[in-house]
Amino acid sequence: MGAILASSCCVVPLFLVTLGASGAWIGSLSALDPYKGYFALFTFVCLGFGYRQAFPRREVDCEDASSCATPASRRITKSVLIVATVLVAASLTIDWWAPLFY
Known part of the structure; x- marks a missing residue:
């Protein structure tokens, strides 16, 4: 299986x-092209929540055994969030820069 x-x-x-x-x-x-704006809005809302969790305004106390207590885990989370933001921005602006390649 x-x-x-x-x-x-x-x-x-x-x-x-x-x-x-x-x-x-x-x-x-x-078929889904008319809904592109809604998908983009939903994506930006999700990214906003991600940035709010990854970059808090004040330092959050973490328990010793939690994943937020290790600096490497926080660094990886922030890096992945930034890479995801770049990919989303590239995919939403593809109509502008894709004609440069053909």
Whole structure:
């Protein structure tokens, strides 16, 4: 069962290609395009909550055994949040910079 689930990441796309669903066809789908603003707003709200948790205004007391007590854990959390913000910004502005590459 584990082997079947592990290979599903390769089998499902192969099955879709045999049915004629290629990357070019999937790229032309625009059914969710009218909702892009709502998805962006939801993403910014989630990022805002993430920044509020990662960068508190005052120092929060942590228990000794908690994950927030270790500086490496806090540094990794902040780094991942910043990388996620850069990726979100890149994906939301792709209409502006993507034509520069073709």
